[in-house]
Amino acid sequence: MHEMGLMEEALQMVSEDAEKHGLETIDKVSLIVGDLSNVLPDALRFAFDAFCKTGEIPRIGERAQLEIIRERGLARCALCGKEYEPSEYLALCPECDMPFGVIQSGETFKIESYEGS
Numbered sequence: 001m002h003e004m005g006l007m008e009e010a011l012q013m014v015s016e017d018a019e020k021h022g023l024e025t026i027d028k029v030s031l032i033v034g035d036l037s038n039v040l041p042d043a044l045r046f047a048f049d050a051f052c053k054t055g056e057i058p059r060i061g062e063r064a065q066l067e068i069i070r071e072r073g074l075a076r077c078a079l080c081g082k083e084y085e086p087s088e089y090l091a092l093c094p095e096c097d098m099p100f101g102v103i104q105s106g107e108t109f110k111i112e113s114y115e116g117s
């Protein structure tokens with residue numbers, strides 16, 4: 001489950017940034033997770049809860065909340081220009097049945113924002 005590592009990295013970054021801004025506790029972390037990012041939201045939540053309980057990352061405690069903002073997967077066919085939602089990374093264009101879709105969005109995994117006090 002690579003989400004554990006991703007979450008740890010994200011929370012470390014948030015924690016360090018919060019320290020710089022003099023915050024003692026993280027209340028909420030918002031992440032953008034693309035449908036094509038190979039990151040499973042359920043696994044992220046599981047990892048987040050685990051870190052909140054153990055308290056092993058400074059400033060991330062049991063009160064912290066996780067918000068996951070989904071980014072829709074979108075591809076544009078390089079042949080016919082059709083835009084479609086690929087169901088997997090190399091989905092076929094529904095118009096011409098060719099695997100020439102160029103991913104437009106949905107690969108993002110990043111920290112959108114966080115709140116602390």
Ligand SMILES: [Zn+2]
Nearest residue numbers: 077080093096
């Ligand atoms: Zn096409």
